[in-house]
Amino acid sequence: MKVPFLDLISMHQEIMDETLSAMERVVRQSAFILGSDVEAFESDFAAYSEAKYAVGVDNGLSALQLILLAYDLEPGDEVLIPANTFIATAAAAVFGGFKPVFVDVVPNTYLMDPDKMEAALTPRTRAIMPVHLYGCPADMDPIMAFANKHNLVVVEDASQAHGARYKGKRVGSIGHAAGFSLYPGKNLGAYGDAGVLTTNDENVVKKVKAMRNCGQIQKYDHSYHPYNHRLDTIQAAILQPKLRKLDGWNDMRRQVAGWYIENLQGSGVVLPQTPSHLEQVWHLFVIQTDKRDEMRNYLGENGIGTAIHYPVPVHLSPIYKHMGYKVGDFPITEAEAHRLLSLPMFPHMTREQVDYVCDTVIAFENQHSLVNA
Ligand SMILES: *Cc1c(COP(=O)(O)O)cnc(C)c1O
16 A cells, blocks of 8 residues: 555545636636735635635745744844744744744744743744644743733744634634634635635734735835745636635544554654644644654554654754754754655545554564564
């Protein structure tokens, strides 16, 4: 049996007719920049996220960057960011001229440790960007309390968690604003690059709408940073029918995760945590194991696709060397980076596929424990 790491085709087959007619509608009108399809997707996504407003942009990185700019951070202002995340979270701060300051994660949760924020605080700290990593919401109550106490802006990086809930609240409705990537492989993915941000703050909406469109509110009135970060109209048209499928597909992911947890209980690998106050959306199914690289090879030899999120922590990336971080600064993130393995996870994954992956993981674990005995 072959199990791919990700299968987008089954999802797209389900909505092929709506997708093609949405594309055809845009092409027949030949109005490709902003317009009613972008507005319709924005209002659908705001309602879905239980936020007042949504603004469509060209990718997740610029969603985060535009939010920080809209809150008037100054060059050199500091943004607290979990050490375990995709590099784009930190890049959003760097591109705005701000300084990412990393914070280690809680062991086995992969999420920013709110108890470690105090030590990272300086007089220049202006914002926190918690990341809802792998589909699991960050611990927002203590993060919001800390932000209120120190007058910080909270920007959720919800790129991996469209539809997840923290104590009943949708991600994207908890902080001051949230950025979502709509990269094809995300839980809600476009057919190319796209992104969206949510907020209850009208002022952020006004500024971001200007900045994404050459800084203009009126044509040729360039009162804001003149960027081009518009969401493509054709993507906005396709995303509308896709958004209507998201809750169902997230439910299917939950079922897949349930099968994994049932099968792998007691197998020796570290399983993801599932606290009851969180409604996760399982963007990824991440385990930890001592012999990660060997297990990954073994799964590959048996036709199973896997990935590592992320093999090199952001603070140790060559491009951020000048920031002066070194090995040992964030021991939990660094130790887990050698142990993490993302198993196949997608809505249409079958019970047979999950059973095959788990049997293969368990076979590897058994061989390995025999060698050690
Ligand atoms: C995908 C992702 C991004 C960036 O999204 P793009 O749309 O590729 O720019 C940012 N943060 C996290 C956590 C992501 O997973």
